[in-house]
Amino acid sequence: MPIYNAPIQDMKFILNDVFNAADFWQKNEQLAHVDSDTVNMILEEMSKFAKNTLLPINRSGDEEAAQYLGEGKVKTPTGFKAAFDEYAQGGWIGLGGDPNHGGQGMPKMVTMLAEEMVFTANQSFALYPNLSGGACMCIYNAGSEEQKQTYLEKIYSGEWTGTMCLTEPHAGTDLGIIKTKAVPNEDGSYSITGTKIFITAGEHDLADNIIHLVLAKTPDAPAGSKGISLFIVPKFHVNADGSLGERNAVSCGSIEHKMGIKASATCVMNFDGAKGFMVGAENTGLASMFIMMNYERLTMGLQGIGGAELAYQNATAYTLDRIQGRADSGIQEPNKAADPIVFHADVRRMLLNAKTISEASRCFAMYVAKELDTNKYTDDAAARKAADDRVALLTPVAKAFLTDRGLEASIDAQQCFGGHGYIREWGMEQIVRDTRISQIYEGTNGIQSLDLLGRKVVKNGGAFVTTYVQEMRDFANNMNADHAIKQAILTSADKLEDLTKAVVAAAAVNKDEINGCAVDYLQAFGYVSFAYMFGLMVEAANGKEGDFYANKAKLADYYVGRMLPRLDAHIAMVKATSQPITAFDRDYFAATIA
């Protein structure tokens, strides 16, 4: 049986010691209801739910998978309905939701820890409430008061769920070319017609109604991404009193058979003149989703952490138990035919890789969460703007770098099992398969990299990077801890600044430079940021008594010696420019497969 004991000590350390959460909540009036006791209770309760309810249906959910029953019906795996009910009754869906509509009003710094635990225990399950949260955020940000009244409380309570319907068969990354049409009706509603694919939780048996948030084009909309509007399309119409009316003309045509997250229903949704209601103003559909996107993309980063954490914990348990060979440093357990493989340095290296990724990623996610919260809750306009800029800069990194590292950690941990890691019953290969999607959906990691380098770096001449780098330097220069991470941060900051200048200059003369260098730039950015995160953790642990704190410094040593050197490779690859790539034309590729 797989294990999962939520790393609550680490979560509390990051929340309280690294990011001074209590202080932050006190400073912001809208967070006056948040206190450490409440947060601790939330963490404890979620850790139990994740371990006792979600983890036991993770493997079975993969084996059973979501099933398309025909006639638009989808069955979730055994136990998912009961778990969803328990989750809903616990108030978890609306944990970060608007208190005026039944939400708990918890900041992202808290909800992200709960989300991480859900993703760790059961990636497929996590997606059902996650999409509800995304839909609510869209309605909250852009919807009318009536729309909020009608939908938010019902979704927060789990009575209904939500979806985000963006992708079409021919349009994924490029939403500007979607074909779904929204034709106005006389009553102010719209008739929505088109096909959406890859719709997570588009149909299921967990709730009474499903509220689809749908991107579509009105008849006279301008071409491209400026002509997209957002609509609410309920599966069942909602009567004035909130009760359910007739079935709307939207239905699930089939579900996808996937590499992983098999218990999550990924649906083809057919809109056949379905009645929809515009959210926000016409042609502002993409803008309405922007704030939601930042939250969602950070959440995808949490999925990466979840994969890394579950993989790490189970690999650790296995390597403590599995005996094979003798330790190089001498026989460790003479009573046994061999030593536990955790005594082999290469096995430890794989475990430490995963552990480093998990801890640094959690810290980075919390950093971004605090910026999101600052932007949402602070009254200081300058601070809000600074946080907004920082979120813009770091969101693509959180999404892509944390999921890339999450896959790496899950593969390393699987490797610790030898052949057993490849066998389904051990559960390790499922973590790899499940985690893999996090690099692909919600904007592929390539797209995140383009967003970072194009829109967040080159577009403003590197201004966002400058302030981030300066913050790092200021922090490092003021560190009390005597640790190699201090110099590592200073050196890394210089390198990131230098690299950014080089790319901004190169992009000014070559349009392909951004696209050709974006992925390596984001990787470099991520490794620099992890150095900063380890600095924050080492400083927060400095002077505190106990192994937990001492180990933070040791893991930072591991990071500096055994992972951070990758930074220079990515820098060198960016500096090699896009030329070695663009030297090949379309015909080259066509000829290689003829």
Next chain:
Amino acid sequence: MPIYNAPIQDMKFILNDVFNAADFWQKNEQLAHVDSDTVNMILEEMSKFAKNTLLPINRSGDEEAAQYLGEGKVKTPTGFKAAFDEYAQGGWIGLGGDPNHGGQGMPKMVTMLAEEMVFTANQSFALYPNLSGGACMCIYNAGSEEQKQTYLEKIYSGEWTGTMCLTEPHAGTDLGIIKTKAVPNEDGSYSITGTKIFITAGEHDLADNIIHLVLAKTPDAPAGSKGISLFIVPKFHVNADGSLGERNAVSCGSIEHKMGIKASATCVMNFDGAKGFMVGAENTGLASMFIMMNYERLTMGLQGIGGAELAYQNATAYTLDRIQGRADSGIQEPNKAADPIVFHADVRRMLLNAKTISEASRCFAMYVAKELDTNKYTDDAAARKAADDRVALLTPVAKAFLTDRGLEASIDAQQCFGGHGYIREWGMEQIVRDTRISQIYEGTNGIQSLDLLGRKVVKNGGAFVTTYVQEMRDFANNMNADHAIKQAILTSADKLEDLTKAVVAAAAVNKDEINGCAVDYLQAFGYVSFAYMFGLMVEAANGKEGDFYANKAKLADYYVGRMLPRLDAHIAMVKATSQPITAFDRDYFAATIA
């Protein structure tokens, strides 16, 4: 439908232009029967078989999977029996086999290309004949003349198949602790009792008999790996006239449910006093398998190439077809709503990564194959010894580095598909799942790294590396081609030499150094070797007319600029020593999951 057009032009280029195959065959009397026409025919025939017979049953084989029918019976997926018959009738099983017993006597330089094609088209299928080949090589190397007479021709013809039974539930990497017993009978045979797991093709419906090669311990055998003997255990006893007799006491208890290679039957085999016949002398079981191991491990490297090649070809086809967004360098196809994604530099980067891996890996595999052939066929004792040493050095690199890069290529190629890459019907996720096993079995890539750094480098004070590095320098200094790869080789050779000295020195004072640095050392070794391979290819292409040759130089540019920089990262991580790893003790790991 997935595509596969075997890269025959590249294969011929590497064989003929880079490694002067015809010249090599002329020089070695035992290879006098090999000529270019024969080899070209072999390549053409295999490419057709791979494309027309094996590729079409690759996806269906994954969906259907090998099935355990109960009572020891296993059913292979639809089409596998017919494909196996066609393969056998084509003489492919014995392509590299002893001509005195019905084999074709082809050198590894030729068989490796055929093997690559089989692995590209259908990784699961490839394993059935592959294990037969391994079993034959064991019998050929260590068996008696009678054993060769009895078994080789029947296996080469496909009438029977073979297995290698090494792993037990508690003993994988550490074969010294196997428990399977071999008790002598009065007639000179042995009674074999024990359980073997992860036995590829241990049971199936492809052939009339299965010849198991089994590692077991005789009653008075010394402890550990020096007390292991090798036995032939046929599923059905073989009568003196070669006909089949009664069923032996060996049976399949179940098959594993795996992440991938699902059409390959991975069996639990129960030996219940089965009659077996010793191969070679008592307690020399592991030694008897050594030569076979070198061939098998190179073959696993070919599996990595197969994954990379199939992934590359299908991703290329997709990106030429799929339209999404506009190229940064300007609209490419104004008649369409968007440009094919192959015009985006980041997509090209992923394709070129996979292509670079495929081409450099193929060249490296051929290099090792030529050394294997030199060792096997040359009459010159000094040349044989030199080749043997080189094979010893490079085999773990070929196994681990080519499979690591193969997984990387398959993930990059899957990423080109966006969300569609995660959907089973496109076939890309299967390549990732299938290729993943190549990093795990036949000795995990961690074990390969230990073999390289421990036995092949530190043990002889780096002597094998010295001659390899000198060869690289001599080659680069004599290059006619004017290309950056020349300096890249010289610099890389210096770095590898320097790194080797550093590790040898460090290992002399710290026993954990090998285990803690082996994986990064092997990676560094691999990137240096790929630089050498690109040098060999650029030099062979130099002065030849046509795009194919010009593109070799361009791909070498890509390698130098966009992949080789990883070398420095791995060097830095090795030089950081094992200390950041061994700073953590067993209790640290135990505490993190409590």
